[in-house]
Amino acid sequence: MQTQNLGFPRIGAHRELKRACENYWAGKITHDELMNAAQNLRHQHWKMQAKAQIDLIPSNDFSLYDQVLDATLTYGAIPKRYETLKGATPEEVTQLYFAMARGLQAGDVDVTAMEMTKWFDTNYHYIVPEFEPDQLFDPACNKPLEEFLEAKTLGIHTKPVLLGPLSYLLLGKAKKVNFDPLTLIDRLLPVFQNLVNQLTENDATWIQVDEPCLVYELSPEVTALYQRVYTHITQKCPGAKLLLTTYFDGINAPEVLNKLPVAGIHLDLVRAPEQLAAVAPHLSKFELISLGVLDGRNIWRNNYTDSLTLIDQATALFRHQQLVIAPSCSLLHVPYDQNLETNDSLPEAVRGWLAFAVQKLTELSELKSLALSANRASEPLLVANQAYVAQRSNSSLIENLAVQDRVQNLSATDLDRNQAFPVRKQLQQDNLQLPLLPTTTIGSFPQTKAIRQLRADYRHHRISQQEYQQQLENATLEAIRMQESIGLDVLVHGEFERNDMVEYFGQQLSGFAFTINGWVQSYGSRCVKPPIIYGDVSRPRPMTVGWSGFAQSLTNKPVKGMLTGPVTILQWSFVRDDQPRAATCQQLALAIRDEVLDLETANLQIIQVDEPALREGLPLKQTEWDSYLKWAVDAFRLATAGVSDATQIHTHMCYSEFNDIIEHIAALDADVITIECSRSQMELLDAFVEFKYPNDIGPGVYDIHAPRVPDEEEISMLLEKARKVIPVENLWVNPDCGLKTRGWAETKGALSHMVNAAKSKRKELEETIA
Ligand SMILES: CN1c2c(nc(N)[nH]c2=O)NC[C@@H]1CNc1ccc(C(=O)N[C@@H](CCC(=O)N[C@@H](CCC(=O)N[C@@H](CCC(=O)O)C(=O)O)C(=O)O)C(=O)O)cc1
Ligand SMILES: N[C@@H](CCS)C(=O)O
Numbered sequence: 045m046q047t048q049n050l051g052f053p054r055i056g057a058h059r060e061l062k063r064a065c066e067n068y069w070a071g072k073i074t075h076d077e078l079m080n081a082a083q084n085l086r087h088q089h090w091k092m093q094a095k096a097q098i099d100l101i102p103s104n105d106f107s108l109y110d111q112v113l114d115a116t117l118t119y120g121a122i123p124k125r126y127e128t129l130k131g132a133t134p135e136e137v138t139q140l141y142f143a144m145a146r147g148l149q150a151g152d153v154d155v156t157a158m159e160m161t162k163w164f165d166t167n168y169h170y171i172v173p174e175f176e177p178d179q180l181f182d183p184a185c186n187k188p189l190e191e192f193l194e195a196k197t198l199g200i201h202t203k204p205v206l207l208g209p210l211s212y213l214l215l216g217k218a219k220k221v222n223f224d225p226l227t228l229i230d231r232l233l234p235v236f237q238n239l240v241n242q243l244t245e246n247d248a249t250w251i252q253v254d255e256p257c258l259v260y261e262l263s264p265e266v267t268a269l270y271q272r273v274y275t276h277i278t279q280k281c282p283g284a285k286l287l288l289t290t291y292f293d294g295i296n297a298p299e300v301l302n303k304l305p306v307a308g309i310h311l312d313l314v315r316a317p318e319q320l321a322a323v324a325p326h327l328s329k330f331e332l333i334s335l336g337v338l339d340g341r342n343i344w345r346n347n348y349t350d351s352l353t354l355i356d357q358a359t360a361l362f363r364h365q366q367l368v369i370a371p372s373c374s375l376l377h378v379p380y381d382q383n384l385e386t387n388d389s390l391p392e393a394v395r396g397w398l399a400f401a402v403q404k405l406t407e408l409s410e411l412k413s414l415a416l417s418a419n420r421a422s423e424p425l426l427v428a429n430q431a432y433v434a435q436r437s438n439s440s441l442i443e444n445l446a447v448q449d450r451v452q453n454l455s456a457t458d459l460d461r462n463q464a465f466p467v468r469k470q471l472q473q474d475n476l477q478l479p480l481l482p483t484t485t486i487g488s489f490p491q492t493k494a495i496r497q498l499r500a501d502y503r504h505h506r507i508s509q510q511e512y513q514q515q516l517e518n519a520t521l522e523a524i525r526m527q528e529s530i531g532l533d534v535l536v537h538g539e540f541e542r543n544d545m546v547e548y549f550g551q552q553l554s555g556f557a558f559t560i561n562g563w564v565q566s567y568g569s570r571c572v573k574p575p576i577i578y579g580d581v582s583r584p585r586p587m588t589v590g591w592s593g594f595a596q597s598l599t600n601k602p603v604k605g606m607l608t609g610p611v612t613i614l615q616w617s618f619v620r621d622d623q624p625r626a627a628t629c630q631q632l633a634l635a636i637r638d639e640v641l642d643l644e645t646a647n648l649q650i651i652q653v654d655e656p657a658l659r660e661g662l663p664l665k666q667t668e669w670d671s672y673l674k675w676a677v678d679a680f681r682l683a684t685a686g687v688s689d690a691t692q693i694h695t696h697m698c699y700s701e702f703n704d705i706i707e708h709i710a711a712l713d714a715d716v717i718t719i720e721c722s723r724s725q726m727e728l729l730d731a732f733v734e735f736k737y738p739n740d741i742g743p744g745v746y747d748i749h750a751p752r753v754p755d756e757e758e759i760s761m762l763l764e765k766a767r768k769v770i771p772v773e774n775l776w777v778n779p780d781c782g783l784k785t786r787g788w789a790e791t792k793g794a795l796s797h798m799v800n801a802a803k804s805k806r807k808e809l810e811e812t813i814a
């Protein structure tokens with residue numbers, strides 16, 4: 045029996061990679077210094093895994109930015125707009141790589157970045173490969189081989205990780221012409237085979253080939269393609285041992301395994317423990333069967349008894365030599381090391397319940413020794429683990445009877461506003477007196493260096509509470525005056541007090557713990573610190589009323605109260621695994637409901653409840669969508685439906701495709717929804733138009749992801765596009781998303797153009813009506 049790891053977090057214990065990349069981009073360190081920083085991280089991670097006695101240690105799981113972008117360079121699917129940046133020196137390859145990730149404006153070069161989207165149902169974003177019908181595959185590097193050889197120099201024999209050719213194509217996007225990227229497979233295969241053969245010639249034993257798309261409900265044609273492709277690869281790569289890796293759910297059609305002539309298979313037994321029985325009849329031919337029993341998506345210590353039950357189930361059917369104990373997926377999605385949590389934001393007991401990436405390595409080895417032990421029941425490792433499991437499940441920390449009672453006593457009417465939207469709209473308009481095409485923003489204003497520094501100074505007790513409060517008040521006041529001077533109709537307070545739209549709420553809710561160093565990569569150098577939900581959730585006191593109320597007191601214009609919704613808080617936190625996610629979401633909804641009602645009492649007549657992660661939370665298997673959407677939509681309704689009909693509820697969603705869930709978005713019954721739309725030139729609006737979405741909509745009229753200031757004409761054009769398809773009395777005008785990643789100069793410029801565009805259109809429409 046062996047152990048393996050599928051991937052290690054690459055950002056570093058102290059986010060060394062973030063700092064190295066950002067310093068390199070700012071011209072503060074050289075290319076050699078960047079490469080050294082990256083190499084040091086790889087070496088540290090390999091050595092640590094070797095020390096933890098992991099049998100199959102991954103290489104090529106490291107990435108300077110994203111592993112899918114790495115695959116794009118390795119397979120050589122470089123989009124044509126980067127053609128002139130291709131070069132042979134390492135510096136040139138790095139420049140090309142970062143230009144694809146982030147865009148590049150230097151000298152004569154002005155190229156946009158490639159698109160970024162969510163990696164399955166995680167909060168990690170990958171760079172989407174772009175494919176043309178005449179796509180060529182012309183490798184720009186051989187990173188898998190280089191990193192395999194690099195580890196070898198340390199005496200560590202690794203298992204290179206490759207993104208499987210079919211998942212690679214399925215995760216990409218056809219550009220310009222509507223064609224199926226899978227038709228490119230025969231052009232990609234020789235490149236992939238060459239790579240595998242080079243690794244084998246250089247003594248790689250096992251090669252991990254990630255094919256996570258196998259968990260989707262694939263058509264019979266695609267399933268057949270999997271069989272053809274892997275038969276072909278094994279024929280063309282004699283001697284290569286491919287370990288096909290699936291994760292985030294169970295393999296959809298286990299029979300597919302019969303005709304996949306690879307040497308090993310990895311199963312996610314955390315997300316889909318029941319799949320072991322279903323796939324078992326198809327497994328005996330595999331030389332390695334990897335049991336993903338440690339949760340790679342969560343931070344709880346493993347329940348050894350449960351894992352051993354699965355391992356024993358496999359041991360009864362297969363030889364010990366065939367079995368490998370593994371995390372369910374790459375450890376990219378969990379923080380680095382629990383031992384770095386040295387402050388008291390984590391209750392002492394909860395600290396003992398956690399296993400981050402480093403701790404999970406130890407768990408792998410411990411599980412292996414327990415699985416092989418003849419005297420398991422009395423092994424101190426198992427006894428200690430059972431004590432942890434009992435202590436956690438019996439802990440008074442996780443229970444709040446008042447919350448449980450409240451959930452028990454909910455009634456269906458708690459999910460409904462009193463009256464239908466048309467009646468509410470009239471009541472709200474009587475109060476708010478908004479013009480046609482009201483203008484607003486999504487909530488956050490620039491999180492400048494100074495604002496981040498202010499928060500850091502406060503956190504480290506370098507400034508007093510009064511000083512902190514005063515500076516935040518100044519920032520909020522300035523933001524209000526700025527919005528008034530630009531002429532926006534519905535104002536926001538700016539979110540200057542928030543480190544993150546989820547962590548900020550987690551820090552104020554009971555049942556949550558938060559970390560000081562639990563960073564997880566979100567995209568490129570950007571990280572988030574997901575809070576940890578360990579018990580029943582409740583809201584001890586108002587969380588946002590102070591800042592929203594303060595902002596409203598400064599102006600006669602309406603200010604929107606600004607909250608993150610229950611589904612998004614759930615999705616972007618580490619969630620307790622001892623009750624269904626739906627139950628935790630319902631408790632979160634009750635906490636947000638209380639906040640909504642307190643905001644209303646504090647005279648906020650408009651309240652926005654952001655749900656950007658609603659779509660991301662969809663199960664990977666479509667058959668499970670309805671049940672998820674039912675509880676997710678109910679949670680939003682529970683959070684918002686308590687207000688009077690005269691209070692206007694907004695929601696906001698970004699980077700989502702709405703077509704297949706539009707009826708559920710309508711069922712949220714928000715009075716106004718603002719959505720990201722400008723990057724798709726309003727294409728995302730089609731779903732709302734076709735569905736005849738009944739409530740108000742604010743399609744984003746400019747992209748907030750780039751520093752570019754759109755001119756008035758450009759915004760007018762998009763606004764006119766929206767006006768043509770949305771009844772004008774239902775149309776709002778706003779940017780795509782919050783402005784926290786932007787600077788002030790561009791923010792003011794872009795918002796002025798937006799307001800002017802709305803005013804001109806308003807005038808034009810009023811003249812037409814008159
Ligand atoms: C909308 N998005 C979000 C997602 N998930 C979330 N949980 N939140 C989101 O907003 N998922 C989808 C997208 C992802 N987008 C982003 C965008 C930007 C970032 C980002 O900029 N992350 C920052 C960290 C943000 C933060 O928490 N800042 C804190 C602390 C910052 C810090 O560590 N500062 C100093 C330390 C100072 C000190 O203590 O001495 C330091 O850097 O060393 C704050 O501002 O207070 C990032 O830098 O990566 C993420 C996702
Ligand atoms: N209110 C948040 C939503 C981001 S999705 C913001 O403006 O940043």
Ligand SMILES: [Zn+2]
Nearest residue numbers: 656698781782
């Ligand atoms: Zn957004």
